[in-house]
Amino acid sequence: MKFSQFNAIIPHSGKFALYNSFTQKVIFLEETLKDILQAALNENIDALNEVHPTFYNYLIKQEFIIENNIDEVDKVKKLVKKYDENTDSFLLTINPSMNCNFKCWYCYETHVKNSRLNAEMIKKINLFINKTANKEGIKVFTLSFFGGEPLLYFKKEVIPIIDTYVDACRANGLKPSIYFTTNGYLINDEFIAYFKNKGISCGFQITLDGYKEQHDLVRFVSANKGSYEEIIKNVKLLISNNFPVRLRINYTDKNIIGTHKIADEFNDLPKDIKQRNLLMDYQRVWQDDKIDNTFDVIDDNINKITDAGVNVTSTYSPNNVKNSCYADKRNSAVINYNGDLFKCTARDFTTIKRAGYLSDDGTLVWENNYLERRMSAKFNNKPCLSCKIMPLCNGGCSQHAMEHLASGLDYCVHHGDENKKMQIVKTKVDEIIEA
Structure with a gap:
């Protein structure tokens, strides 16, 4: 064993939690039992059977102790394949433009003025949409808009695609599912009326860079006008009309303090509307990827947000096998305004970095065997194969895996910091207790 x-x-909580990241089981041990267990681990786990057979057999029953011939990494691989190779759903993301009405310092994208979908590209995209909706076995077809700012040319270039998509879904018995990643500044009553007239809703991810003062230093309309108040107003408009919003809080060590006050902006809305339609999501700005003690600060803000009646989550609770990144899945694609294909939206959309292109007949053409290379990129990193939280972290995304595989260097998305990993374990244990 x-x-x-x-x-x-x-x-x-005064005891010791024994947690398994694959089974999601946790038991609590008194210090005496913990010491007995660790003593056995220093020798041979089977020695525990001689010291405390009841405890030993209980750990076997709960799968904390397993047979020697069980390949645990292989079990994770099979689970990853089950989710990432699933072909009954498709996520199509479109960048209608690479232009934007803001210029945030951390944005990884190159803004391209006058970049927009032309009539020919809209036709190609609509051909692909109809093919996908008609494809045998498709049960879920999601349409997402990214950018740039996807609402810049909404009427002329986004609406024709949505109209085709909704018609194709309804003709094939599929429920339309639309999502926008936007800065939220251009949302208005006319925008909402369009979707209500179509009889559909859509979801949003809208980003804030801290509370008002910090946010307006990063995202502003002019030197004298910030964007925070307008964005908050538009988020209220959306959730009051039953459009769900993931309010992403991009944080750094400088803007994290006081972000709980954002939740107070929604105190005038009914609790059921907030609970149903609003989720605050803490995400560290990746250029500010420091190893520090922000866990406690985030926990404090999360507790205050929860007290304000708003749902909240953070990156410290990953579940990257069952809820892997969209780009890890075979049936996903990002089409740029010029027809270039990508898998990941968190990279610069330049033609030299494209993974393929959209053909004239609306077919996705992946160049240089890109799709297969990406789907097989994981599980080549040695540190991941021996990690306690592999079933949670999954080695990061396939984009990380491909880039590091090309470099030949081992990596860890948590910088090999065991304290950071154990903080994730603590978060998971807390979630199990609270469930």
Whole structure:
């Protein structure tokens, strides 16, 4: 028998939590039992059977101790394949433009003025939409808009695509599912009326860069006018009309403090509307990827946001196998305004970096075997294969995996910081307790 690779022991509420990141099971141990277990681990886990057979057999029953011949990494690989190779759904993301009405310092994209969909490209996209909706076995077809700012040319270039998509979905018994990643500044009553007249809703991710003062230093209309108040007003408009919003809080060590006050902006809305339609999501600005003690600051803000009646989440609770990144999935694609194909939206959309193109007949053409190379990129990184939280982290996304595989260097998305990993374990244990 062996102690599962995916077990972790952490102090918790005066006891010790034994947690398994694959089974999502947790048990709490008194210090005496924890010491007995660790003593056995230092020798041979089977020695525990001689010291405390009841405890030993219980750990076997709960899968904390497993048979020697079980390949735990292979179990994770099979689970990843189950989710990422699923072909009954498709996520299509479109960049209608690479232009934007803001210029945020951390944006990884190159803004391209006058970049927009032309009639020929809209025709190609609509051909692909009809093909996909008609494809045998498709049960879920999601349309997402990114950019740039996807609402810049909404009437002329986005509406014709949505109209085709909604008609294609309804003709094939599919429920339309539309999502926008936007800065939220251009949303108005006319925009909402369009969707209501179509009889559909859509979801949004809208970003704030901290509370008002910090946000307006980053995202502003002019030197004398910030964007915070307008964005908050538009978020209220959306959620009051039953459009769900993920309010992404891009944080750094400088703007994290006081972000809980954002939740107070929605105090005038009914609690049920906030609970149903609003989720605040903390995401660190990746250029500010420091190893620091922001966990406590985030926890404090999250507690205050929860007290204000708003749902909240953070990146410290990953579930990257069952909820892997859209770009990890075979059935996903990003079409740029010029027809270039990509998998990931978190990269610069330049033609030299494209993964393929959209053909004249509306077919996705992946160049240089890109799709297959990406789908097989994971599980080549040695540190991941021996990690306790592999079933949670999954080695990051396939974009990370491809880039590091090309460099030949080992990596860890948590910088190999065991404290950071154990903080993730603590978050998971807390979630299990609260469920």
